[in-house]
Amino acid sequence: MIDLKTKLFFWFKGPQVAKLADALTELGTEWETWLKSPLTEADVSACSPEALRAHAVSRGLPRLPGETDALWRRRVRHAYTVAFESGTLRGLEAILTAYGVVAFSIQERVPGEDWDKIFITIEPGGLVGASTVVLAALFNQWGRACRRYIVATYETAPIYAAALRVEEIQMQDIAA
Numbered sequence: 001m002i003d004l005k006t007k008l009f010f011w012f013k014g015p016q017v018a019k020l021a022d023a024l025t026e027l028g029t030e031w032e033t034w035l036k037s038p039l040t041e042a043d044v045s046a047c048s049p050e051a052l053r054a055h056a057v058s059r060g061l062p063r064l065p066g067e068t069d070a071l072w073r074r075r076v077r078h079a080y081t082v083a084f085e086s087g088t089l090r091g092l093e094a095i096l097t098a099y100g101v102v103a104f105s106i107q108e109r110v111p112g113e114d115w116d117k118i119f120i121t122i123e124p125g126g127l128v129g130a131s132t133v134v135l136a137a138l139f140n141q142w143g144r145a146c147r148r149y150i151v152a153t154y155e156t157a158p159i160y161a162a163a164l165r166v167e168e169i170q171m172q173d174i175a176a
Helices: 015-042 051-060 069-077 079-085 087-100 133-143
Strands: 103-109 115-124 148-153
Touching: 051 069, 069 079, 079 087, 079 133, 087 115, 133 148
Parallel strands: 115 148
Antiparallel strands: 103 115
16 A cells, blocks of 8 residues: 655645544555455455355355365365366366376276276375365266266285195085
């Protein structure tokens, strides 16, 4: 905001004029914040929770159970991209990366399968910042809109095997 005290002419240097300049500066600052507040509420990443709910309603996105505020903001912010790009391979890669899936592979038009199936394989440790609840809801929503998604995740688990002596045990059951 403009500091009016530095812009006053030398004959306006009295104490009453300085008070008036301070009051006008304060009023101008207040008006500036009032005028800028709709712009901050239009930005999904910085808006208030009430404005975020309004943005979500306008985009048709209900909040999922267990969804964090940051993830809900990200989902609302990327809603138009998701709706527009969800049927393309490039868009699907961008969307999965935006939702925190870091290691995945996508196959479409697999021989022997229907043409509309897309196979998404999420590698071990690939769900770094992603929520499985949100991803399941997204795949459910996308599958109704354009194509079918088959999602597979692979996690490694240790297997312990031991060599033991096995003796032959024979049992006979007779039914009468």
